[in-house]
Amino acid sequence: MTRAISLRDVSKIYPRNVVAVDRLSLDIEPGEFVVLLGPSGCGKSTVLRMIAGLEEITSGELLLDGVAANDLAPGERELAMVFQQYALYPNMTSRQNIAFPLRMEQRLDDHDQRVREAARLLDIEQLLDRYPAQLSGGERQRVAMGRAIVRRPTAFLLDEPLSNLDAKLRTRLRAEIATLTRHLGVTTVYVTHDQSEAMSLGDRVAVMRDGVLQQVGTARDVYGLPDNVFVAAFVGTPRINLLSATVHAPLDGRMSIDFGTQRMLLPQPLSPDHQMLRLQMGREITVGLRSEAARIASPGAMRPTEALLNGVVQHVEYQGHESLVHVSTGARPARVDGLEAARGPARTRTRRAARAAAGLGQGALGRLRRRARSSVATLERPAEPAPPPAPASPIPSGRIADGLVLRAGADVQLRIGERVPLLLDLGQLYVFDSEGRRICPAPVGTPRLEG
């Protein structure tokens, strides 16, 4: 059996009005694998913990298979959670650790067969009689997964399960997790701040920032059509190049994008998307260009779908299969706040707003009492240390390096300081307005301007 999970306008406000999750709505289909992605402190774990029932929902509704579940005890939700810390009992063997939830539930059926079945799926049969101290990190995480699947849960909630592992093992285990959850057909919600993990794992990726859901879509959607500049910058390696610019649209001449030190002429006739840029005249815009969206080639080779910028080579990174060329264009790099936020400052609401959102006086006390009574048998884990307090420093800004980073062939021959023409593929040119919203390519449903 597998579960549909729906969050409707869900908020979480911690004491002192810390808004960890702000009116988040998300529908997860039965059997779907959804990744919650975002920088540290954006509220991903809080969402997962609210689904699990480990954290009370301040306002909004959680539905499991369409049935209101806010007040269900964790044990009644039939979900299994796996944490970043392996959380195995050190004095129990793998076999005992995996069987633990069954013992807690006092199931009378054959524990041993269920444990062997889980161990076989995870390829850890030979490790069943070892203690956690005798296992590697990857093996411990497999045992932790075993403990999650032994109960045959209706959904998995995985909170950065691989972040304690080295890069190679992480890549291998994430492929295993994808295969395993597909095989079991169980709904999975997976939390990570690692965008490449998110892109490779999920049916859909939900990008969060500062407690707010930014975009939900397939990996292809969030990479190819980011709704805003934050999503564009958070997803993709190397990070998208972001430049501050303005639109120059004289009545008697060709429209161009003005980067301050040089202008990029747009081809005539203007595409419908580029016509929309007229509306931005006089306003600051951000131009986004992924590293594969420009090539270094002579202007004579320019295609009708390309535009020209000039640059100077600053640095060439040889990567084996390709080179990353850093090119200065004199343009001003745009800044995006919160990209690397390491536990940013809590956003706070006024006391009144918080109270309204909290729905205090609407049975909050009752829910707390019920929770106090509830058993946490299915989501049990050894005591964890309290989360570290948030540092008082502001969210560091993700500073985009001065200069574009472009992909080139591995054997590209360039000198540092060499002037190079850059041919930009306009089909891959993103423009964001001063609020950070994508305006080009125009979002679906945007009314068109007449040429």
Ligand SMILES: Nc1ncnc2c1ncn2[C@@H]1O[C@H](COP(=O)(O)OP(=O)(O)OP(=O)(O)O)[C@@H](O)[C@H]1O
């Ligand atoms: N028990 C708590 N009390 C007060 N604030 C909390 C508590 N737990 C989390 N927070 C705050 O809520 C916000 C979201 O935290 P959360 O752990 O959900 O973020 P996250 O995106 O999962 O981060 P990470 O990737 O670092 O685990 C942060 O500002 C955090 O400091």
